[in-house]
Amino acid sequence: MHNIIRLVWFDLKHELRPPVWIVMEWITFIIQLGIYGALISQLVTGIADYQQYYAVGFLVMLAFDIGSHTGRHFVEHAHEGRLPYLLSLPISRSKLFLSIALQGGIELALIVAVPFAITLALLGNFTFISVIGAITTLFCLGFGVAGLMLGLSFIAFKSTDIYTAITVGLSSIIIRFSTVLYPLMFLPPNYAPVAILSPLTYGADLVRFLLGFERNILLDPIYAVAVLTALAVSTLGLGMLLLQRLVEGVKSG
Amino acid sequence: MYAVETQNLTKRYGKTHALKGLDFTVNPKEIMVLLGPNGSGKTTLLLILATILKPTSGSAVVMGLNVTKQPTRIRQILGISFQEARGFWRHKPAEILRFHAAICGVPKSERDAKIEEIMKDLELWEARKKLFMHLSGGQTKRLEVSKLLLQRPRFAIFDEPSSQVDLRGKRKIWGEILKLRDQGSTILVATNEVREAEFLADRVTVLDQGQSVVCDTVRNLKDKIAGGDVVELQLEPGPNSIEELRERLSTIEGTVNLVTAGENQYRAHVSMAEAWVPKMTSLCYEKRARLLSVRVTEPSLDDVFLHFTGKVLENPANA
Numbered sequence: 001m002h003n004i005i006r007l008v009w010f011d012l013k014h015e016l017r018p019p020v021w022i023v024m025e026w027i028t029f030i031i032q033l034g035i036y037g038a039l040i041s042q043l044v045t046g047i048a049d050y051q052q053y054y055a056v057g058f059l060v061m062l063a064f065d066i067g068s069h070t071g072r073h074f075v076e077h078a079h080e081g082r083l084p085y086l087l088s089l090p091i092s093r094s095k096l097f098l099s100i101a102l103q104g105g106i107e108l109a110l111i112v113a114v115p116f117a118i119t120l121a122l123l124g125n126f127t128f129i130s131v132i133g134a135i136t137t138l139f140c141l142g143f144g145v146a147g148l149m150l151g152l153s154f155i156a157f158k159s160t161d162i163y164t165a166i167t168v169g170l171s172s173i174i175i176r177f178s179t180v181l182y183p184l185m186f187l188p189p190n191y192a193p194v195a196i197l198s199p200l201t202y203g204a205d206l207v208r209f210l211l212g213f214e215r216n217i218l219l220d221p222i223y224a225v226a227v228l229t230a231l232a233v234s235t236l237g238l239g240m241l242l243l244q245r246l247v248e249g250v251k252s253g
Numbered sequence: 254m255y256a257v258e259t260q261n262l263t264k265r266y267g268k269t270h271a272l273k274g275l276d277f278t279v280n281p282k283e284i285m286v287l288l289g290p291n292g293s294g295k296t297t298l299l300l301i302l303a304t305i306l307k308p309t310s311g312s313a314v315v316m317g318l319n320v321t322k323q324p325t326r327i328r329q330i331l332g333i334s335f336q337e338a339r340g341f342w343r344h345k346p347a348e349i350l351r352f353h354a355a356i357c358g359v360p361k362s363e364r365d366a367k368i369e370e371i372m373k374d375l376e377l378w379e380a381r382k383k384l385f386m387h388l389s390g391g392q393t394k395r396l397e398v399s400k401l402l403l404q405r406p407r408f409a410i411f412d413e414p415s416s417q418v419d420l421r422g423k424r425k426i427w428g429e430i431l432k433l434r435d436q437g438s439t440i441l442v443a444t445n446e447v448r449e450a451e452f453l454a455d456r457v458t459v460l461d462q463g464q465s466v467v468c469d470t471v472r473n474l475k476d477k478i479a480g481g482d483v484v485e486l487q488l489e490p491g492p493n494s495i496e497e498l499r500e501r502l503s504t505i506e507g508t509v510n511l512v513t514a515g516e517n518q519y520r521a522h523v524s525m526a527e528a529w530v531p532k533m534t535s536l537c538y539e540k541r542a543r544l545l546s547v548r549v550t551e552p553s554l555d556d557v558f559l560h561f562t563g564k565v566l567e568n569p570a571n572a
Binding site for chain 1: 300303304305324325328329331332333335337338339340341342343344348352355356357358
């Protein structure tokens with residue numbers, strides 16, 4: 001366990017000294033919610049308080065971004081030459097991958113903490129259980145997305161440019177074609193079937209359900225739990241398996 | 254028992270064969286140098302032995318442990334200094350070493366003192382507070398080597414340990430590698446620098462296109478080149494005919510070729526000059542010819558490589 005903590009802290013301390021990018025994420029959230037969210041809320045009539053809906057959507061996008069960043073970060077390590085060094089350390093592969101996942105989880109917690117607290121303050125109506133459920137959903141989504149990015153890493157071993165283009169393009173599509181910013185029932189008929197395929201739809205609607213939003217504008221939470229759990233388990237498992245085969249089978253350095 | 258043994262070891266990257274059925278051994282507590290041009294499979298072999306890459310087929314055993322079945326246990330007794338130290342752009346050398354020492358189990362009470370000693374030895378101390386990304390190529394190489402000197406593993410792997418390092422630094426690094434061997438570590442060094450190989454090697458394995466071409470001590474490898482040693486002689490003729498003496502010189506065992514290089518001067522291409530020269534002096538004494546000068550030139554490892562592979566070691570850094 002000591003070595004896992006060492007691995008996590010070795011990298012993480014540089015992210016936190018000083019924690020500029022984390023604070024910038026918080027400021028972005030505050031400005032976006034305080035200005036854009038407040039203004040757009042006055043224009044949207046179909047939802048009781050769109051600023052609250054938007055706040056949760058933005059939170060889910062943050063979780064998605066960090067998950068995506070964690071997955072891509074690992075692939076970058078492979079290309080920068082850090083991965084062979086990590087693979088040569090006297091720890092098992094499972095501990096190494098666990099440390100990477102743990103680092104992603106801590107980064108997610110740090111970045112989401114303040115926006116999450118602001119969202120709760122804005123909603124004003126929540127319980128301890130609902131808060132724990134919402135946090136679990138965000139983590140599940142983050143891990144699932146990180147796994148998805150790792151699963152796509154085999155492309156990066158052929159070309160990092162193609163990998164970056166695909167992951168960035170995929171991220172934009174996954175966010176836009178989801179219920180992060182607008183409920184499924186308001187989506188144009190052509191968009192709705194695509195939004196059903198986006199993992200963010202399930203993440204956003206489940207967090208909203210747990211935080212007490214009106215159920216009639218959300219997907220069935222049972223489906224959302226099933227989809228998110230399956231996503232996290234399958235993509236992380238598959239991603240690790242693929243990556244382990246790839247990093248140990250592809251010439252590096 | 255060998256410290257390292259590979260049997261029929263193969264590694265393929267798609268259609269490219271990096272290693273082709275390699276049989277290779279390293280004895281305990283020796284420095285084995287892998288010599289070969291770029292792309293000969295040196296780094297691939299090192300990465301397989303370090304359990305970073307998996308072989309496509311064949312077996313590799315390190316200190317009695319199988320690389321595919323017991324990789325974590327191998328990593329606990331092994332350390333590797335990579336060809337290129339990369340990846341920790343925002344870290345400082347001292348903290349990289351502190352992390353490495355901690356994760357490799359160097360006792361906490363010894364860490365700081367050892368790090369200071371090694372950094373001073375390898376002239377890194379002044380750069381200890383610089384970010385990794387601001388270090389020169391030579392400094393990053395010294396840092397990479399420092400990790401192993403700190404760790405002192407039972408089996409140490411160095412991939413081109415002194416490339417990009419100045420001559421004084423090279424000598425220092427080579428000295429530390431020899432010291433590591435003398436303290437009981439088994440060492441594997443991959444290089445395409447002939448001087449480095451000559452300085453360090455207990456034995457040399459010449460790799461070419463993923464296969465071991467030849468393996469022996471530097472001395473024996475040189476001796477294996479028929480006519481590789483060049484002996485230049487200048488004689489003062491005695492009462493006997495110089496032509497007769499020349500005739501007799503060319504019949505000494507080990508003479509491959511004897512040519513006239515000037516008046517009373519000869520150039521002999523011989524195998525094992527150390528055996529040939531005493532026979533030549535006895536002959537001159539017998540024929541009462543006075544030997545004015547003798548100059549012996551032995552083949553370099555470049556010549557050895559050329560002899561066994563028909564190729565030259567292509568690397569401008571060797572110049």
